[in-house]
Each structure stands twice: as structure tokens, then as C-alpha cells.
Amino acid sequence: MKAWHELYPKDTMPSEAEIEDYLGKKAALLWQEMLKRSKDTWKAKSKLTYSVCSGKPGWNLKLQKSGKSLGTLYPEPGSFSVFLVIPFQCDDAMQSALPELSPAIAQKYTQAEDFMKIGKWIMFQISSRKELEDFFRICELKLAG
Secondary structure (H helix, E strand, O other), X not given: OOOHHHHOOOOOOOOHHXXXXXXXXXXXXXXXXXXXXXXXXXXXXXXXXXEOOOOOOEEEEEEXXXXXXXXXXXXXXXXXXXXXXXXXXXXXXXXXXXXXXXXXXXXXXXXXXEEOOOEEEEEEEEOOHHHHHHHHHHHHHHHHO
């Protein structure tokens, strides 16, 4: 299978159906749920943008609530990755929530690095319901902070 940025270069924005086809059936269901819950729960807006970042080039989906970034989502075969910046003021809440998160995601946060002096950044794949719930839990903490 071709890489995402090769299938859909900057001048070829993918449709929702093309994104879901690339994700595969199981991941597409998680993607749909993530979009629906983000919109229904937080009235989040999504925007498809193109990134030339060498780490994850291609089209991605940015989720925002009242100008606050909830995360940037990157389609992958069988999953999607999410990039989150968690503001430093959320650290106490995140520390308290770590036991609720899956061990791998909790470890990513514990080992996370500073992102432009505004918070910690983490990136993880969502390929299961548990990882999707972890994403929502972290977003809740960000919005509360």
C-alpha cells in the first residue's frame, strides 16, 4: 500500500470516504466515533489540513474547541495516530489520571518532552476502544484545565 502522502498529495484532498477506506473497517469505526463524540460532547470543530512535517507528512485532521487544540489526527492503515500537547497547568490532573489510562499511554506522558515551553507533547496510535477512551479522557482534562 502506498504511503498516505503519496496517495493524497497536497493538491488532492481526500474525502471522508477515502480516509475511512485507508483506515480500514475497524479503525474507520473508531474514527467515526471520535468525530461524532467530539462534536456532540464538546461541539468540537474539525479541519483537514496538509502538513509537510517530515515525521508525518500529508493530510491530517485538527480538532479544536473554542480555539483550543484537542489534537491532530493522522490516518494510518488499521489505525490513526493522535498528536496532543498537554499544557503544563494540566499536569496535576494528568498525574492523577495516569492510573486510569492504558499503561503505554501513561508511560508516554511520564516520558513526554516539553513542547515549545507550553506543555508536554505525546503521540499515540488509536486502534482500540481503550485507546480512544484514553484520548477522550486526556481531552477532558485539557478542556477542564
